[in-house]
Amino acid sequence: MATKPRSESAVNALRMIPTKWAVILLGILIVYVVLQPRLNQWFGWRLPSVASMVGDEKPAKATHKKGESTNNDTNKNETSKPAKKGKDVEPDLEKESKQETASSKKKPAEKTKIVDEADEERDQPINTSGKSENNNPSQPAKTATKPKNESDDTDPLYGFLTEVGRNRYESPAGLVYGPGSEEGHRLKHIARHLEDQPNRPGSHGVFKGGMKPFLTTIDEGYVRAKKGAKGTTKKEDDGSMVYEITFDKAIGFIGGEAGGRKKNPATKKLRLVVRGSNVITAFPF
Amino acid sequence: MTAPLIYVESCPVCGDGLCRIRVCITDQRLTGCVLCDECEAVWTDPSLQERVSRKPDADDPQCPSCGQSLWSKNAHWANIGEVCLLGWYDRVRVVSVKQG
Ligand SMILES: [Zn+2]
Ligand SMILES: [Zn+2]
Numbered sequence: 001m002a003t004k005p006r007s008e009s010a011v012n013a014l015r016m017i018p019t020k021w022a023v024i025l026l027g028i029l030i031v032y033v034v035l036q037p038r039l040n041q042w043f044g045w046r047l048p049s050v051a052s053m054v055g056d057e058k059p060a061k062a063t064h065k066k067g068e069s070t071n072n073d074t075n076k077n078e079t080s081k082p083a084k085k086g087k088d089v090e091p092d093l094e095k096e097s098k099q100e101t102a103s104s105k106k107k108p109a110e111k112t113k114i115v116d117e118a119d120e121e122r123d124q125p126i127n128t129s130g131k132s133e134n135n136n137p138s139q140p141a142k143t144a145t146k147p148k149n150e151s152d153d154t155d156p157l158y159g160f161l162t163e164v165g166r167n168r169y170e171s172p173a174g175l176v177y178g179p180g181s182e183e184g185h186r187l188k189h190i191a192r193h194l195e196d197q198p199n200r201p202g203s204h205g206v207f208k209g210g211m212k213p214f215l216t217t218i219d220e221g222y223v224r225a226k227k228g229a230k231g232t233t234k235k236e237d238d239g240s241m242v243y244e245i246t247f248d249k250a251i252g253f254i255g256g257e258a259g260g261r262k263k264n265p266a267t268k269k270l271r272l273v274v275r276g277s278n279v280i281t282a283f284p285f
Numbered sequence: 286m287t288a289p290l291i292y293v294e295s296c297p298v299c300g301d302g303l304c305r306i307r308v309c310i311t312d313q314r315l316t317g318c319v320l321c322d323e324c325e326a327v328w329t330d331p332s333l334q335e336r337v338s339r340k341p342d343a344d345d346p347q348c349p350s351c352g353q354s355l356w357s358k359n360a361h362w363a364n365i366g367e368v369c370l371l372g373w374y375d376r377v378r379v380v381s382v383k384q385g
Contacts, residue, residue: 178344180344180345180356181325181356184356199380199382199383200290200382201292201295201303201378201380202295202303203300203301204301205301237298237326238336238338239339240324240326242298242299242324256301271299271300271301273299273323273324278344280325281299281301281323281324281325283301283323285300285301
């Protein structure tokens with residue numbers, strides 16, 4: 001309907017120009033109609049079709065991909081501000097510690113249900129980013145600007161853990177993941193091992209897979225190591241127990257700077273550090 | 286963007302962590318120690334000779350001076366100025382690490 005007046009005015013305009021010019025314009029139009037899709041195809045242009053110019057068809061969609069979201073490096077607590085010099089060390093140091101805390105707030109936040117400690121460091125939610133159990137892979141990593149939608153949150157329990165207290169989650173094997181670590185929660189801490197940190201000095205074990213398979217692997221290793229099964233060792237260290245478990249097949253690779261130098265060799269080994277049943281950390285090594 | 290990462294060496298306990306300088310500020314007094322950012326083992330200084338034990342029931346690694354959690358608001362990773370103040374600058378490595 002809306003196109004009718006437009007077509008009529010176009011016909012009127014044609015009537016007002018000499019026949020010779022009308023023929024030439026018509027010729028150009030026909031050539032354009034024939035060539036437009038091909039030019040678009042050959043050169044990747046986005047010339048509009050005649051129909052879209054007349055208004056009968058939607059213009060071609062832009063196919064630019066949105067920038068991928070960046071990985072949340074966890075080594076964020078080092079300040080980048082210049083080193084302080086001066087004698088009035090004590091009051092200034094207090095100030096610095098506040099700046100430090102403020103800078104740590106810059107971490108992009110994706111609020112989940114798990115961590116809601118009062119401590120702002122610990123208020124940082126679990127973000128297993130790149131390799132999380134995101135059920136919608138077409139969706140980019142969530143950002144702080146995205147409106148909060150409970151139903152679209154990553155399941156904080158990964159379909160595997162059971163809540164046993166405030167911010168404390170228990171695995172089927174009895175391992176407890178609770179508040180703690182630099183990241184504020186042990187789950188967030190071990191999630192660092194789902195991604196390589198190629199610039200980090202030394203080794204950085206990386207589990208190949210998402211959070212749920214990682215938790216499952218840790219549980220499996222823990223059950224075996226507690227029994228003292230073949231391919232496992234345990235060592236006590238200041239109240240912590242360090243378990244080492246070798247699996248039948250590779251569970252990840254060695255990342256970090258040292259791993260990168262060795263071309264990121266695959267590994268079948270997992271190291272698990274616990275205090276009682278509380279997980280401190282776990283990573284392939 | 287890069288930021289300095291200050292560390293002593295890879296952790297002798299867990300192998301994956303970095304022994305980094307952690308400072309705790311209580312009553313305007315600064316205490317430094319070395320904390321593994323992976324397994325949370327604590328040493329009194331960068332020689333890594335003397336471990337700081339934590340109470341069996343403590344959830345977090347503890348400041349060797351005041352006993353507060355080294356993950357509390359009073360504590361943070363030392364910056365270069367603080368490392369100098371502690372007299373440990375020649376015992377640490379400083380690398381630039383890409384962020385974000
Ligand atoms: Zn360690
Ligand atoms: Zn203290």
